[in-house]
Amino acid sequence: MEHLSTVELVEKPSRTSSSSLPFALPEKRGVDSFSFVTSSRNTQDDTSSFDSFILRTSADYSKPKWILLPDDNIRRAWELLIVFILIYIAIAVPIRMAFLISESYFLIFLILIFSKKKKKKNQ
Amino acid sequence: MIINFNRDAWLAVDLVVDILFLMDIIFNLFFFAYKKWNGKIVVSQKRIMFKYLKSWFIVDLIATIPFYLFLHSSTLTELGTVNNLFRIFRFSRVITMTKLLRLIKISADKPNFFRKTQEFLSVHALLSKLLWFFMWAFLAIHLSACIWIFVAGINVSIRK
Numbered sequence: 036m037e038h039l040s041t042v043e044l045v046e047k048p049s050r051t052s053s054s055s056l057p058f059a060l061p062e063k064r065g066v067d068s069f070s071f072v073t074s075s076r077n078t079q080d081d082t083s084s085f086d087s088f089i090l091r092t093s094a095d096y097s098k099p100k101w102i103l104l105p106d107d108n109i110r111r112a113w114e115l116l117i118v119f120i121l122i123y124i125a126i127a128v129p130i131r132m133a134f135l136i137s138e139s140y141f142l143i144f145l146i147l148i149f150s151k152k153k154k155k156k157n158q
Numbered sequence: 159m160i161i162n163f164n165r166d167a168w169l170a171v172d173l174v175v176d177i178l179f180l181m182d183i184i185f186n187l188f189f190f191a192y193k194k195w196n197g198k199i200v201v202s203q204k205r206i207m208f209k210y211l212k213s214w215f216i217v218d219l220i221a222t223i224p225f226y227l228f229l230h231s232s233t234l235t236e237l238g239t240v241n242n243l244f245r246i247f248r249f250s251r252v253i254t255m256t257k258l259l260r261l262i263k264i265s266a267d268k269p270n271f272f273r274k275t276q277e278f279l280s281v282h283a284l285l286s287k288l289l290w291f292f293m294w295a296f297l298a299i300h301l302s303a304c305i306w307i308f309v310a311g312i313n314v315s316i317r318k
Contacts, residue, residue: 129304
């Protein structure tokens with residue numbers, strides 16, 4: 036019964052260890068132990084309010100359900116969709132700016148180009 | 159193919175893209191937890207909102223505003239009945255280029271691009287750097303070519 040209700044308050048690790056592996060910790064530990072880091076223990080974070088809970092595990096216990104972590108699959112799919120739209124935007128928007136001034140003007144432009152080339156050949 | 163495309167179809171595509179971008183803004187505001195500089199993940203609703211409002215919100219908002227709706231009446235006018243006054247509006251098609259502001263977000267965090275490409279495509283780090291270079295080179299060449307054609311088109315239309 037003791038270990039069921041343990042919530043470890045882990046002190047803030049060094050910069051290198053925390054930045055390299057933020058999600059590797061929960062698999063190594065037991066099932067019941069999950070670790071939070073409160074900002075009150077951090078010396079560098081001056082905030083001590085309750086809403087500044089910072090989660091270190093991918094097993095989410097304190098976060099609301101609608102908040103998506105960076106490795107969430109739905110979020111990844113959404114970001115992939117946005118990337119595809121960005122590729123489309125980056126290619127299509129300049130083309131449309133260039134060519135859709137009007138359709139007939141573009142044809143005139145093409146005719147002018149080819150006619151001038153023929154004149155140069157004749158000269 | 160692009161040139162003969164109907165303008166109402168373009169309008170529909172624009173609307174869909176803008177709705178998706180708006181959804182992206184909303185998701186970033188409310189749902190997407192972010193990673194701090196020390197690798198920790200902030201799940202607080204307030205902090206996510208403030209972080210996004212301080213960092214990328216304005217850029218995303220400007221990129222999402224549908225300027226083409228304001229231009230719609232002027233661009234749809236027939237070519238034969240275009241006044242000299244309406245010709246000015248043709249230059250304002252440049253304002254649709256604000257959509258490209260979203261590319262600044264990609265260029266701003268280069269390490270994120272490397273991480274994502276290595277994660278999704280599972281390529282070597284050097285290859286992702288090469289991809290970065292070719293992407294921006296392609297975009298710069300494409301953009302400059304389109305600007306050349308745009309200027310030439312304006313020149314032709316004035317000469318006529």
